[in-house]
Amino acid sequence: xxxxxxxxxxxxxxxxxxxxxxxxxxxxxxxxxxxxxxxxxxxxxxxxxxxxxxxxxxxxxxxxxxxxxxxxxxxxxxxxxxxxxxxxxxxxxxxxxxxxxxxxxxxxxxxxxxxxxxxxxxxxxxxxxxxxxxxxxxxxxxxxxxxxxxxxxxxxxxxxxxxxxxxxxxxxxxxxxxxxxxxxxxxxxxxxxxxxxxxxxxxxxxxxxxxxxxxxxxxxxxxxxxxxxxxxxxxxxxxxxxxxxxxxxxxxxxxxxxxxxxxxxxxxxxxxxxxxxxxxxxxxxxxxxxxxxxxxxxxxxxxxxxxxxxxxxxxxxxxxxxxxxxxxxxxxxxxxxxxxxxxxxxxxxxxxxxxxxxxxxxxxxxxxxxxxxxxxxxxxxxxxxxxxxxxxxxxxxxxxxxxxxxxxxxxxxxxxxxxxxxxxxxxxxxxxxxxxxxxxxxxxxxxxxxxxxxxxxxxxxxxxxxxxxxxxxxxxxxxxxxxxxxxxxxxxx
Ligand code: UN1
Numbered sequence: 001x002x003x004x005x006x007x008x009x010x011x012x013x014x015x016x017x018x019x020x021x022x023x024x025x026x027x028x029x030x031x032x033x034x035x036x037x038x039x040x041x042x043x044x045x046x047x048x049x050x051x052x053x054x055x056x057x058x059x060x061x062x063x064x065x066x067x068x069x070x071x072x073x074x075x076x077x078x079x080x081x082x083x084x085x086x087x088x089x090x091x092x093x094x095x096x097x098x099x100x101x102x103x104x105x106x107x108x109x110x111x112x113x114x115x116x117x118x119x120x121x122x123x124x125x126x127x128x129x130x131x132x133x134x135x136x137x138x139x140x141x142x143x144x145x146x147x148x149x150x151x152x153x154x155x156x157x158x159x160x161x162x163x164x165x166x167x168x169x170x171x172x173x174x175x176x177x178x179x180x181x182x183x184x185x186x187x188x189x190x191x192x193x194x195x196x197x198x199x200x201x202x203x204x205x206x207x208x209x210x211x212x213x214x215x216x217x218x219x220x221x222x223x224x225x226x227x228x229x230x231x232x233x234x235x236x237x238x239x240x241x242x243x244x245x246x247x248x249x250x251x252x253x254x255x256x257x258x259x260x261x262x263x264x265x266x267x268x269x270x271x272x273x274x275x276x277x278x279x280x281x282x283x284x285x286x287x288x289x290x291x292x293x294x295x296x297x298x299x300x301x302x303x304x305x306x307x308x309x310x311x312x313x314x315x316x317x318x319x320x321x322x323x324x325x326x327x328x329x330x331x332x333x334x335x336x337x338x339x340x341x342x343x344x345x346x347x348x349x350x351x352x353x354x355x356x357x358x359x360x361x362x363x364x365x366x367x368x369x370x371x372x373x374x375x376x377x378x379x380x381x382x383x384x385x386x387x388x389x390x391x392x393x394x395x396x397x398x399x400x401x402x403x404x405x406x407x408x409x410x411x412x413x414x415x416x417x418x419x420x421x422x423x424x425x426x427x428x429x430x431x432x433x434x435x436x437x438x439x440x441x442x443x444x445x446x447x448x449x450x451x452x453x454x455x456x457x458x459x460x461x462x463x464x465x466x467x468x469x470x471x472x473x474x475x476x477x478x479x480x481x482x483x484x485x486x487x488x489x490x491x492x493x
Contacts, residue, residue: 002033004183009049010196016041026092026323027313027362035179038204043212046200050142050169053197058139058167065165066116071192073109086181091149092322093277094314105157108446112161127492130482137472139167141220144213148226150280152178153185159223162467170199173209177325214238228455246460246470248451250383251411253441254287256400259294261416267301273440275367278324279387283412285441287380288391289400295393306349306367323362324386330363333386340379345370375403397422405431410453412441
């Protein structure tokens with residue numbers, strides 16, 4: 001049986017607890033192996049290793065740091081299939097999507113390696129003669145990562161690659177559900193020649209390991225992706241220590257379909273973004289806001305496509321929808337369907353846990369569609385994180401935008417229309433960090449900022465050049481070569 005240990009100071013080491021937890025396949029229930037359960041003491045060792053390593057890493061020129069990232073990209077490319085298989089086995093997404101996720105990490109590695117030759121600051125004129133002014137980016141120090149299971153390598157890549165190229169060291173707690181891919185990613189860093197101590201992996205629970213990271217006075221910043229509930233707790237704990245936090249949390253994303261939309265295209269976009277990854281993307285579409293003139297036609301087309309979706313083990317190339325992550329998630333989704341029915345929404349498709357044809361061994365939920373949903377219903381307001389979408393009819397673009405913006409989150413939104421004027425009005429007014437025109441709500445590319453407004457985040461962004469703002473401090477530098485005291489704001493006025 002596979003057993004994964006912590007990775008601290010460049011070595012795979014046992015946790016001081018000597019305890020392990022089983023890792024299971026959500027499609028089959030099979031135990032894949034086990035993983036160390038760490039303690040506060042393990043986190044302490046990881047922090048000390050990170051501290052020592054960062055001292056010299058910050059002095060390595062960024063283009064040289066980036067060379068490690070190029071090797072990371074190359075190794076990820078060589079191991080793409082193997083890594084994708086690990087992702088599908090431990091978190092369930094279908095293999096084609098798992099390959100896409102590894103590709104996202106490859107793209108991020110090349111992109112951030114390129115940043116090693118830029119890390120752009122500013123040179124600006126000084127207001128005084130014979131004086132030079134510039135701002136440069138410097139590393140923050142030690143970054144603590146708490147990452148989710150739904151994009152276990154992509155999100156870890158969004159955080160670790162910019163952190164490292166900018167000269168930081170890392171202490172990382174991956175989600176308990178996806179330890180193996182985390183270990184394999186760290187193995188890539190190791191094989192790429194990343195100096196020891198710069199990335200440290202500590203497996204275990206949020207309540208022990210997560211809190212130890214958040215509370216540690218020598219960890220300078222926390223980058224977290226996960227639920228709002230946990231994000232809020234992290235912010236409170238870290239805020240007391242005046243620690244920087246970058247939080248990426250929930251979504252309640254909508255596709256809007258106007259009366260002039262290409263309906264077949266809209267159906268493609270909705271099916272892919274509502275049921276892909278079994279609805280477990282932060283960017284997944286869980287609301288379909290449709291103009292009443294095309295509601296019935298859209299429903300008919302969606303139902304025909306839902307009936308064709310094949311649910312099963314994602315390792316099978318012919319499967320469209322894999323399992324959800326675990327039992328409690330399955331029960332939560334079933335509970336939301338129950339709530340929807342009680343609220344008076346009309347169930348058009350799915351709505352149940354699937355147990356036939358061997359699916360009872362895993363956590364499978366039927367692709368589900370509600371209609372006649374109103375914007376204020378709980379199923380239209382709360383994040384379900386499963387393959388459940390709700391149709392909300394509206395009478396105009398203005399109403400669609402109002403409904404889109406009526407939730408506590410603001411990650412992604414999409415609009416299908418052929419009308420350029422309506423498209424631009426929507427781009428302006430949809431209150432989300434990501435907007436798609438004539439595409440579903442998923443599919444963010446790594447060289448643009450990823451994140452959202454309102455309850456989705458706290459103003460920071462993952463990926464894109466914006467990621468560097470999380471992992472660097474600005475340092476403003478003035479060099480006076482006049483040979484005399486020049487007082488700013490005074491001697492020049
Ligand atoms: C997430 O769901 O947390 O845009 C990340 C997308 C992917 C990333 C999703 N590229 O759907």
